[in-house]
Amino acid sequence: MTSKGSEDEHPSVTLFRRYLRIRTVQPKPDYGTNPSLSSILLNSHTDVVPVFEEHWSHDPFEAFKDSEGYIYGRGTQDMKCVSMQYLEAVRRLKVEGHSFPRTIHMTFVPDEEIGGHHGMELFVERPEFRALRAGFALDEGLANPTDAFTVFYSERSVWWVRVTSTGRPGHGSRFIEDTAAEKLHKVVSSILAFREKERQRLQSNPHLKEGAVTSVNLTKLEGGVAYNVVPASMSAAFDFRVAPDVDLKAFEEQLHAWCQAAGEGVTLEFAQKWMKPRVTPIDDSNPWWSAFSRVFKDMNLTLEAEIFPATTDSRYLRAVGIPALGFSPMNCTPVLLHDHDERLHEAVFLRGIDIYTQLLPALASVPALPSDS
Ligand SMILES: CSCC[C@H](NC=O)C(=O)O
Ligand SMILES: [Zn+2]
Numbered sequence: 276m277t278s279k280g281s282e283d284e285h286p287s288v289t290l291f292r293r294y295l296r297i298r299t300v301q302p303k304p305d306y307g308t309n310p311s312l313s314s315i316l317l318n319s320h321t322d323v324v325p326v327f328e329e330h331w332s333h334d335p336f337e338a339f340k341d342s343e344g345y346i347y348g349r350g351t352q353d354m355k356c357v358s359m360q361y362l363e364a365v366r367r368l369k370v371e372g373h374s375f376p377r378t379i380h381m382t383f384v385p386d387e388e389i390g391g392h393h394g395m396e397l398f399v400e401r402p403e404f405r406a407l408r409a410g411f412a413l414d415e416g417l418a419n420p421t422d423a424f425t426v427f428y429s430e431r432s433v434w435w436v437r438v439t440s441t442g443r444p445g446h447g448s449r450f451i452e453d454t455a456a457e458k459l460h461k462v463v464s465s466i467l468a469f470r471e472k473e474r475q476r477l478q479s480n481p482h483l484k485e486g487a488v489t490s491v492n493l494t495k496l497e498g499g500v501a502y503n504v505v506p507a508s509m510s511a512a513f514d515f516r517v518a519p520d521v522d523l524k525a526f527e528e529q530l531h532a533w534c535q536a537a538g539e540g541v542t543l544e545f546a547q548k549w550m551k552p553r554v555t556p557i558d559d560s561n562p563w564w565s566a567f568s569r570v571f572k573d574m575n576l577t578l579e580a581e582i583f584p585a586t587t588d589s590r591y592l593r594a595v596g597i598p599a600l601g602f603s604p605m606n607c608t609p610v611l612l613h614d615h616d617e618r619l620h621e622a623v624f625l626r627g628i629d630i631y632t633q634l635l636p637a638l639a640s641v642p643a644l645p646s647d648s
């Protein structure tokens with residue numbers, strides 16, 4: 276038999292022949308990996324967000340595939356596709372007998388959808404994580420409805436803020452002075468005016484993408500006991516996503532100033548307050564970026580670099596000094612993460628494996644860097 280190995284060959288013989296193909300010839304033996312170099316980390320989270328089954332065309336956990344090839348399911352985009360593409364690309368490269376100077380690690384982590392506080396946030400502090408010696412990481416991105424692919428080099432800081440307003444209570448028929456509602460209304464107006472300013476700034480500049488401006492939404496209003504009782508306290512909750520170029524200290528002072536301007540007894544508290552925005556450089560000063568972007572050039576694929584509008588586990592990786600890019604290989608695909616009828620075309624999924632099969636050798640072959648020693 277002269278072929279590369281066949282189905283009737285004993286698997287041990289196939290392995291032996293694969294080993295023989297690795298050129299471990301002195302004086303430059305290709306031993307495969309160089310463990311003195313930092314590794315590549317392929318991260319994905321395994322949890323998914325809840326579903327409203329009544330709004331789905333198909334059972335969201337059946338992985339239904341329609342006659343055109345669209346696969347429906349929670350996690351098809353966010354981000355079970357990526358976990359499986361990593362595995363399939365690595366499997367393909369191993370079957371083909373490749374080895375690279377840098378080790379490739381894959382992590383499958385929990386709890387990302389609820390902030391990663393019991394997942395990646397803890398993991399990056401563990402000795403087991405440090406032992407991976409990750410020099411660069413890939414994590415999730417978003418689909419792109421056009422022919423282009425999007426890559427994310429930073430993300431906005433999540434700030435969840437509750438403003439509580441206290442004031443004078445009384446009978447609902449009276450003109451009571453200094454009510455909680457009036458003061459809360461002032462703060463809500465200030466914050467929503469800021470929201471409108473940022474919205475306009477985004478809308479009027481075609482060069483700005485969503486992640487480059489700060490967003491805020493009023494997401495909860497709480498308080499009150501009865502129609503005819505003026506309450507002593509009311510609160511409003513806001514979901515801020517602060518752009519990475521914002522001075523966070525000054526922004527926090529602005530929030531306090533809006534509360535103070537509304538009157539006495541208006542305070543704020545944070546339910547989430549990310550204070551470590553980081554940006555992975557996307558120019559040739561960053562050899563990881565050079566390797567990553569070169570693959571897209573070579574494959575003749577368009578790449579658009581953006582700031583991730585929400586949060587991912589990449590923030591924890593970047594905060595401990597690991598350059599990370601958020602990338603989910605889905606072009607020509609509407610952004611359906613967290614949505615009803617989340618779906619992905621099987622051809623896009625398969626193409627993604629091809630892309631990782633090109634990307635991983637390039638990243639795992641980045642020559643030794645000063646940061647490796
Ligand atoms: C701070 S916990 C929130 C995490 C969530 N991540 C993905 O959707 C998000 O809302 O961005
Ligand atoms: Zn996700």
Ligand SMILES: [Zn+2]
Pocket residue numbers: 324353388612613
């Ligand atoms: Zn998600």
